[in-house]
Amino acid sequence: MSRQKSKYLVVYIFLVLFFLIITSCGKKNTQSSLPPSESEKISKSDDHHPIPEESKQTPTSVVTHPYVVGKITIVDSAGQPLENMAGIATGKPNAFDEPLARGNLSGPDGVSTISIPKNTSVFIRAWDPILRYFPNNYFEIPPTDADYLEDMQVLMLEASIVELQLFDKDDQPVQNENVGLMMFHPKLGPWWPCDGHTDEEGTIQFKPLPAGMYNLRIKTERGMVLEIKEVKIPPASTVNLGKVKPR
Numbered sequence: 001m002s003r004q005k006s007k008y009l010v011v012y013i014f015l016v017l018f019f020l021i022i023t024s025c026g027k028k029n030t031q032s033s034l035p036p037s038e039s040e041k042i043s044k045s046d047d048h049h050p051i052p053e054e055s056k057q058t059p060t061s062v063v064t065h066p067y068v069v070g071k072i073t074i075v076d077s078a079g080q081p082l083e084n085m086a087g088i089a090t091g092k093p094n095a096f097d098e099p100l101a102r103g104n105l106s107g108p109d110g111v112s113t114i115s116i117p118k119n120t121s122v123f124i125r126a127w128d129p130i131l132r133y134f135p136n137n138y139f140e141i142p143p144t145d146a147d148y149l150e151d152m153q154v155l156m157l158e159a160s161i162v163e164l165q166l167f168d169k170d171d172q173p174v175q176n177e178n179v180g181l182m183m184f185h186p187k188l189g190p191w192w193p194c195d196g197h198t199d200e201e202g203t204i205q206f207k208p209l210p211a212g213m214y215n216l217r218i219k220t221e222r223g224m225v226l227e228i229k230e231v232k233i234p235p236a237s238t239v240n241l242g243k244v245k246p247r
Helices: 003-033 038-048
Strands: 067-075 086-090 101-105 111-117 122-127 133-135 139-141 152-158 160-166 178-185 189-197 203-209 212-220 225-233 238-244
Touching: 067 086, 067 122, 086 111, 111 122, 122 133, 122 152, 160 212, 160 225, 178 203, 189 203, 225 238
Parallel strands: 067 152, 160 238
Antiparallel strands: 067 111, 086 101, 086 122, 101 111, 122 139, 133 152, 160 203, 178 189, 178 212, 212 225
């Protein structure tokens, strides 16, 4: 080989080696300049800066209670607290309407707490489960979204009895017959129902009954109806109406 060709060959080899070195260096620089993947970022964050547990929880909105709470103090005619009485809420003011809500039985302090749906019109009174007492007052509660009602006090009066001797239009005693009684409040309408049985002489007792002034309607099984206006019934008493017959 001539000296000239050998010189060119050395230059060629040098250029090839130089190119290979440059190419190799370029690849290393490119790989090291790439940003880490998203998964790598999360992994590193989890390893070195754990996410607090409270930040992982889904925020919850404030929950409002759907009921309004009322405290009822239940007392007798002497102002003494009564035990084992319950506050009740009804849709009508009468004493026998089915309660929409009932409170707990009162303790020695006479207090019963009741919860009623918010924004609902109700009447609140007290109730004796064994009917020794009847409420003498009630509270009309208009719709409200408040959480608590003002404290209430309900006066309970002892139950009473009405007795009479029932005759038909022929002046014969109504014997051994079931008879129904409906008491009507002078302003608020039907108030309290009751029934009883006549004996051989037509005598009957209706009990227990709430005290107050009422109009009475009496109806027999045979369909006889009598009305007695403005009967005053004191608490803890027996009112005898005597002989009662159709006019």
